[in-house]
Amino acid sequence: xNILDIIINSLSTGGTYxxxxxxxxxxxxxxxxxxxxxxDIIMVGxxxxxxxxxxxxxTTKLGNMVAxxxxxxxxxxxKVAANITVIAFGIISLIIAVIVCMLLGMIVEKxxxxxxxxxxxxxxxxxxxxxxxxLQSAAQIIFGPNQQNVPVGDFGKSKLFGVExxxxxxxxxxxxxxxxxxxxxxxxxxxxxxxxxxxSEDKGAAQLMGINVNAxxxxxxxIGSALAALAAYFTLIKNVGITNNMGAMPGIKAFTAAVIGGxxxxxxxxxxxxxxxxxxxxxxxxxxIAPYKDAISFLVLVIILLVxxxxxxxxxxxxxx
Amino acid sequence: MANTVKKxxxxxxxxxxxxxxxxxxxxxxxxxxxxxxxxxTSRSSLEVLQQIAIAILLTxxxxxxxxxxxxxxxxxxGFMCVGAFLGGKFANDLYxxxxxxxxxxxxxxxxxxxxKPLADLLEKIGYERLNDTSELLxxxxxxxxxxxxxxxxxxxxxxxxxxxRGDYLAIVTLAFGEIVHNMFMTAPEDIFGGPxxxxxxxxxxxxxxxxxxxxxxICIILVQNIxxxxxxxxxxxxxxxEIAARATGINVTKYKLIVFMVAAFFAGVAGVLYSxxxxxxxxxxxxxxxxxxxxxMVVLGGMGNINGAIISxxxxxxxxxxxxxxxxxxxxxxxxxxxxxxxxxxxxxxAPALKSFREKYSLSxxxxxxxxxxNDPAKPGDDEAxxxxxxxxxxxxxxxxxxxxxxxxxxxxxxxxxxx
Amino acid sequence: MSKTVLKIENLGITFGGLKAVQHxxxxxxxxxxxxxVGPNGAGKTTVFNMLTGVYKPTEGKFYLEDxxxxxxxxxxxxHKGIARTFQNIRLFNNMTVISNVLxxxxxxxxxxCGFFTSMFRLPRHFKVEDAMREKAKEIxxxxxxxEERNNLSCNxxxxxxxxLEIARALATNPKLLLLxxxxxxxxxxxxxxLMDIVRRIRDEYNMTxxxxxxxxxxxxxxxxxxxxxxxxxxxxxxxxKTALNDPEVIKAYIGG
Numbered sequence: 001x002n003i004l005d006i007i008i009n010s011l012s013t014g015g016t017y018x019x020x021x022x023x024x025x026x027x028x029x030x031x032x033x034x035x036x037x038x039x040d041i042i043m044v045g046x047x048x049x050x051x052x053x054x055x056x057x058x059t060t061k062l063g064n065m066v067a068x069x070x071x072x073x074x075x076x077x078x079k080v081a082a083n084i085t086v087i088a089f090g091i092i093s094l095i096i097a098v099i100v101c102m103l104l105g106m107i108v109e110k111x112x113x114x115x116x117x118x119x120x121x122x123x124x125x126x127x128x129x130x131x132x133x134x135l136q137s138a139a140q141i142i143f144g145p146n147q148q149n150v151p152v153g154d155f156g157k158s159k160l161f162g163v164e165x166x167x168x169x170x171x172x173x174x175x176x177x178x179x180x181x182x183x184x185x186x187x188x189x190x191x192x193x194x195x196x197x198x199x200s201e202d203k204g205a206a207q208l209m210g211i212n213v214n215a216x217x218x219x220x221x222x223i224g225s226a227l228a229a230l231a232a233y234f235t236l237i238k239n240v241g242i243t244n245n246m247g248a249m250p251g252i253k254a255f256t257a258a259v260i261g262g263x264x265x266x267x268x269x270x271x272x273x274x275x276x277x278x279x280x281x282x283x284x285x286x287x288x289i290a291p292y293k294d295a296i297s298f299l300v301l302v303i304i305l306l307v308x309x310x311x312x313x314x315x316x317x318x319x320x321x
Numbered sequence: 322m323a324n325t326v327k328k329x330x331x332x333x334x335x336x337x338x339x340x341x342x343x344x345x346x347x348x349x350x351x352x353x354x355x356x357x358x359x360x361x362t363s364r365s366s367l368e369v370l371q372q373i374a375i376a377i378l379l380t381x382x383x384x385x386x387x388x389x390x391x392x393x394x395x396x397x398x399g400f401m402c403v404g405a406f407l408g409g410k411f412a413n414d415l416y417x418x419x420x421x422x423x424x425x426x427x428x429x430x431x432x433x434x435x436x437k438p439l440a441d442l443l444e445k446i447g448y449e450r451l452n453d454t455s456e457l458l459x460x461x462x463x464x465x466x467x468x469x470x471x472x473x474x475x476x477x478x479x480x481x482x483x484x485x486r487g488d489y490l491a492i493v494t495l496a497f498g499e500i501v502h503n504m505f506m507t508a509p510e511d512i513f514g515g516p517x518x519x520x521x522x523x524x525x526x527x528x529x530x531x532x533x534x535x536x537x538x539i540c541i542i543l544v545q546n547i548x549x550x551x552x553x554x555x556x557x558x559x560x561x562x563e564i565a566a567r568a569t570g571i572n573v574t575k576y577k578l579i580v581f582m583v584a585a586f587f588a589g590v591a592g593v594l595y596s597x598x599x600x601x602x603x604x605x606x607x608x609x610x611x612x613x614x615x616x617x618m619v620v621l622g623g624m625g626n627i628n629g630a631i632i633s634x635x636x637x638x639x640x641x642x643x644x645x646x647x648x649x650x651x652x653x654x655x656x657x658x659x660x661x662x663x664x665x666x667x668x669x670x671x672a673p674a675l676k677s678f679r680e681k682y683s684l685s686x687x688x689x690x691x692x693x694x695x696n697d698p699a700k701p702g703d704d705e706a707x708x709x710x711x712x713x714x715x716x717x718x719x720x721x722x723x724x725x726x727x728x729x730x731x732x733x734x735x736x737x738x739x740x741x
Numbered sequence: 742m743s744k745t746v747l748k749i750e751n752l753g754i755t756f757g758g759l760k761a762v763q764h765x766x767x768x769x770x771x772x773x774x775x776x777x778v779g780p781n782g783a784g785k786t787t788v789f790n791m792l793t794g795v796y797k798p799t800e801g802k803f804y805l806e807d808x809x810x811x812x813x814x815x816x817x818x819x820h821k822g823i824a825r826t827f828q829n830i831r832l833f834n835n836m837t838v839i840s841n842v843l844x845x846x847x848x849x850x851x852x853x854c855g856f857f858t859s860m861f862r863l864p865r866h867f868k869v870e871d872a873m874r875e876k877a878k879e880i881x882x883x884x885x886x887x888e889e890r891n892n893l894s895c896n897x898x899x900x901x902x903x904x905l906e907i908a909r910a911l912a913t914n915p916k917l918l919l920l921x922x923x924x925x926x927x928x929x930x931x932x933x934x935l936m937d938i939v940r941r942i943r944d945e946y947n948m949t950x951x952x953x954x955x956x957x958x959x960x961x962x963x964x965x966x967x968x969x970x971x972x973x974x975x976x977x978x979x980x981x982k983t984a985l986n987d988p989e990v991i992k993a994y995i996g997g
Contacts, residue, residue: 034488112664115672122393123671126620129613130667133660140653259492291507298496302481305493309484332867543860550859550866551847558844561833568793570819570848570913579856
């Protein structure tokens with residue numbers, strides 16, 4: 001097995017986890033709640049892309065027309081042209097999915113979580129579980145229980161230092177790095193970002209300083225959901241079929257990543273996500289422990305939490321007595 | 322003084338503390354007679370009864386962790402899985418012994434016995450009855466063994482609970498559950514069946530539900546006994562304020578471990594019962610989704626309320642089955658309804674904005690107006706009965722918690738209106 | 742000469758470079774009422790936290806009746822005989838008043854009762870429960886809460902919650918009682934009442950009491966000796982009147 005291959009693979013898996021983990025960690029940091037339904041936002045994103053690409057009439061026709069045009073005007077090969085069209089449609093549908101997911105995240109926050117602000121954390125968690133159930137069963141009713149495939153195009157392979165690596169891995173890696181850097185800058189440099197930090201530190205004090213806490217929380221949900229949609233796209237380019245509970249396992253894994261990194265900490269989510277990606281990829285490559293790869297990542301979680309109860313980069317809060 | 326006259330208030334029999342398991346026992350007796358005399362023959366209704374019994378065992382044991390200790394556990398199905406697989410394995414090892422009671426082997430066996438009176442006695446009892454009794458004994462032994470293994474697993478999960486709290490602990494328990502079912506799935510196929518399922522002995526469906534209900538009765542009695550004792554008080558004190566409990570000298574470590582072990586034990590028993598209802602036990606049954614379903618039952622029943630847990634376990638299991646039957650093809654709709662109802666109930670019960678509305682129109686407030694009770698301080702204290710719905714310690718932010726925690730605790734005082 | 746109950750030697754703690762308390766020496770005699778005063782942030786509660794094992798001191802030692810308890814666990818220290826109340830009340834809110842006290846009685850040797858004894862309701866369980874209840878009522882009588890014993894503790898008014906905390910601490914049968922601002926938020930009548938209770942506890946239970954308080958009337962009315970802390974160091978120590986009239990102390994309080 002080539003080292004470079006493993007590195008790229010684990011980093012891109014880790015990047016996907018980090019995308020989802022960021023959603024968890026930001027919502028946790030700001031609303032102090034475990035958004036259990038976050039994983040299902042991924043699923044909604046994936047189904048949105050499915051609808052955009054496969055279900056809306058005329059998209060296929062439009063696609064064929066565009067591909068034809070490309071062949072005629074630019075003199076591309078038919079296959080290449082079709083592929084470019086599919087990729088373009090995939091990206092357009094990704095944008096739509098981002099918007100849909102953002103709206104969904106905000107709606108869910110408004111309807112289910114906002115009334116419970118100030119209620120016991122467990123109640124909020126249970127509601128989130130309810131939302132997760134709701135989204136999953138709604139998806140099953142609408143799209144059926146069977147696995148479905150969504151074509152988002154073939155990105156091909158490229159040679160890197162003499163090793164063949166699928167381009168989608170590199171794309172995942174690059175996009176997630178860009179998003180992470182952008183998010184960090186956003187939080188560090190903009191007014192809104194600083195307001196988010198303030199809200200996560202102390203809601204009451206932030207409100208007294210004139211920050212619109214409700215708006216900040218809604219924004220956090222929107223950003224988290226947008227990242228979830230991105231994660232859905234990353235899942236689709238791996239050519240993985242989608243089902244109504246596709247978000248559950250990545251969701252939980254990403255949550256694990258967020259906890260490993262220290263929940264509430266944005267860099268923590270990135271570190272945790274990438275660490276988890278590395279662990280998983282390495283575990284898959286070793287045949288003896290490959291079947292236990294989920295167990296191993298959870299085991300790592302348990303060990304890290306035992307050594308450092310607040311996660312790798314989490315802030316240690318000394319409980320005031 | 323009036324209270325010194327009452328010599329032993331704790332020994333007094335208070336019906337309201339005992340009514341729950343008595344009802345379950347009554348149901349067990351009545352339905353047992355009905356099934357033995359052939360009034361109930363439908364297998365599906367007996368299956369529902371088994372499911373209900375298992376659900377009660379799971380909810381009552383989980384409510385000890387969530388409602389009384391105040392720690393969130395999302396790995397309860399994991400304990401059940403341990404019970405189901407290790408208890409089932411034990412049963413698989415013991416069942417070959419029953420061969421002795423097959424008709425032909427039995428007569429050979431009788432011939433082999435040198436001691437005449439024993440042989441005569443065995444013959445008189447007959448191989449059938451001996452077979453049945455031994456099967457029952459094996460089941461009970463398996464329940465205990467499975468429970469003990471699950472309790473050991475509970476001990477292992479309890480160890481992180483000493484260092485972690487709230488969300489962190491929740492995710493570790495969830496991780497535990499996932500690890501467990503993953504381990505059993507990837508375990509050697511000749512021992513635990515692997516992905517195709519683990520073959521376990523199946524118990525006679527016409528008797529199993531009785532045994533399950535008896536297990537439920539025992540579980541309720543024991544859990545209530547613990548909770549209504551000094552140890553129960555120590556456990557609830559940890560829930561209310563761990564800092565104060567430590568400062569008051571409570572051995573928090575010990576009690577957390579005990580609670581996790583007790584809860585795991587009964588979950589393990591439920592697992593063994595489950596394995597006896599199934600010809601093949603699938604590991605997929607024990608994913609975190611199942612743990613969450615159990616948690617939902619506990620929450621809907623009211624945290625820290627054993628009776629509520631029992632009622633919600635019965636209702637939800639029953640409704641689940643009934644809806645599945647009624648909806649038939651459209652069975653997925655029942656999950657949707659379930660989710661919507663869950664959200665509405667939780668939001669209604671917990672939203673701070675609806676607080677005054679709830680207090681005005683809550684069922685207990687209405688009941689309180691009808692049955693006005695006098696608050697007599699000289700009455701022997703029934704303080705243990707006042708378990709209120711309590712927030713778990715998920716909150717990390719001290720500021721938030723001190724500011725807000727008051728709301729849920731003070732808002733849910735349903736019987737207050739009646740008592741004044 | 743009465744014997745020393747608590748002896749603190751050069752106690753100190755640092756939180757990541759911040760010296761919260763340093764070079765604290767203190768000696769409390771049996772049946773003494775000892776005051777620990779100082780402006781906000783002086784490190785008084787931190788001292789309590791070290792004495793009860795919440796924080797581990799980074800330097801120094803303290804002894805309870807010649808037994809070194811430095812750095813032991815909270816539970817161990819409590820069992821050896823130091824009980825406390827909290828500045829921001831920490832009652833078991835969802836339990837009744839009497840249950841709060843009963844939790845305090847949990848580890849008293851005369852109320853020993855194994856887990857399985859309770860689980861299977863053996864006769865010992867009933868005996869212990871009844872005896873515990875009697876004892877709890879007796880303690881509640883001392884602080885004047887007997888009538889309210891079946892109320893939920895979160896429903897008590899503030900002043901009574903403070904008293905209940907004292908009762909709970911008392912129930913653990915300590916040799917030394919630490920009271921963290923027992924009179925905070927009380928009106929003058931309640932404060933006077935509380936002074937009475939504290940004195941009575943000292944006399945009836947032969948208790949040694951170390952208390953933190955901002956109410957100078959309360960301190961000068963009760964305490965035989967005080968230690969004044971400021972920024973984690975001892976400002977003045979000794980007889981209450983002299984220590985409180987020390988110009989340094991007045992300066993620290995008024996901020997001259």
